[in-house]
Amino acid sequence: MRIGVIGYGNMGSAFARALAEAVGRENILVYEVNEERKEKAIGDGFAVAQDLYFLSKNSDVILIAVKPKDVKGVLEDIKENVGGKVVVSIAAGLELSTYEEVLGKEAKLVRLMPNINVLVKKGTIALTHNGNLTEEEFEELLKALSRCGSIYAVPEPLFDSFTALAGSGPAFVFHFIDALALAGVREGFGYEESLKIAVDTVLGSAELLKELGGNPNEWSVRVSSPGGTTIEGLSYLERKGFKGTVIRCIEKTSEKARKLKG
Numbered sequence: 721m722r723i724g725v726i727g728y729g730n731m732g733s734a735f736a737r738a739l740a741e742a743v744g745r746e747n748i749l750v751y752e753v754n755e756e757r758k759e760k761a762i763g764d765g766f767a768v769a770q771d772l773y774f775l776s777k778n779s780d781v782i783l784i785a786v787k788p789k790d791v792k793g794v795l796e797d798i799k800e801n802v803g804g805k806v807v808v809s810i811a812a813g814l815e816l817s818t819y820e821e822v823l824g825k826e827a828k829l830v831r832l833m834p835n836i837n838v839l840v841k842k843g844t845i846a847l848t849h850n851g852n853l854t855e856e857e858f859e860e861l862l863k864a865l866s867r868c869g870s871i872y873a874v875p876e877p878l879f880d881s882f883t884a885l886a887g888s889g890p891a892f893v894f895h896f897i898d899a900l901a902l903a904g905v906r907e908g909f910g911y912e913e914s915l916k917i918a919v920d921t922v923l924g925s926a927e928l929l930k931e932l933g934g935n936p937n938e939w940s941v942r943v944s945s946p947g948g949t950t951i952e953g954l955s956y957l958e959r960k961g962f963k964g965t966v967i968r969c970i971e972k973t974s975e976k977a978r979k980l981k982g
């Protein structure tokens with residue numbers, strides 16, 4: 721499978737590097753308008769196409785990783801060559817119908833919503849498609865995409881909610897980690913050490929949940945001895961409306977995602 725990556729920015733470059741592990745670096749072709757990023761792609765060992773015509777002609781799968789405002793222009797440039805090929809887009813807020821308007825209803829379309837964790841091949845990625853891919857194409861694509869992180873089949877109406885939860889989610893987790901690290905400083909640790917402790921605590925707790933399963937609430941109860949220190953802290957969080965605040969935060973974020981789409 722040859723994959724053409726359009727846009728070698730934050731996300732395009734992360735996808736290209738992860739996908740290269742699945743299909744081989746030699747099967748990835750990049751197109752990028754920005755000279756500096758074009759050089760970066762070459763430096764990373766990827767072949768760079770001179771134009772979108774060449775890229776679309778020579779790819780089986782085309783991954784669109786440009787900003788949403790640039791997508792329509794890209795579609796106009798590739799539409800001649802996409803017949804029978806799979807077009808995958810990671811642009812936020814653009815629905816499959818937008819792509820069908822330019823490429824036609826018979827186009828093989830996949831829409832993804834990744835998060836920044838694709839940078840370390842641990843992305844949380846929503847996927848929807850318009851039903852035109854063959855089972856074989858779909859399976860091959862899924863196999864390659866799994867190198868970028870975990871893939872969730874999400875119906876398109878839930879994409880804005882997924883964007884809030886997993887797309888913006890890392891920012892909220894970073895915020896929580898920073899708060900823990902600052903708390904450590906207040907207790908007497910240096911920030912660097914405190915940050916490492918906070919990251920390990922969050923990572924280890926997430927891995928425990930993933931490996932051993934169960935409800936996070938049950939695990940909170942398990943680590944809280946009666947009348948002990950942990951329940952003291954948990955009670956304070958609950959009194960301050962911690963869970964309600966997080967739930968409202970996701971609600972506000974997904975409302976904003978819907979509003980931006982218009």
Ligand SMILES: NC(=O)c1ccc[n+]([C@@H]2O[C@H](COP(=O)([O-])OP(=O)(O)OC[C@H]3O[C@@H](n4cnc5c(N)ncnc54)[C@H](OP(=O)(O)O)[C@@H]3O)[C@@H](O)[C@H]2O)c1
Nearest residue numbers: 727729730731751752753754785786787788790810811812
């Ligand atoms: N960053 C995230 O965490 C995140 C998460 C989910 C989804 N997304 C989606 O991912 C997409 C890319 O985001 P990003 O953060 O990676 O953007 P980015 O870093 O700005 O990368 C986009 C790159 O594409 C280039 N470009 C613009 N028009 C082009 C064209 N016609 N052909 C080829 N390259 C072109 C841009 O060059 P110029 O800068 O010169 O225009 C830029 O280098 C967006 O649609 C965004 O909604 C991003």
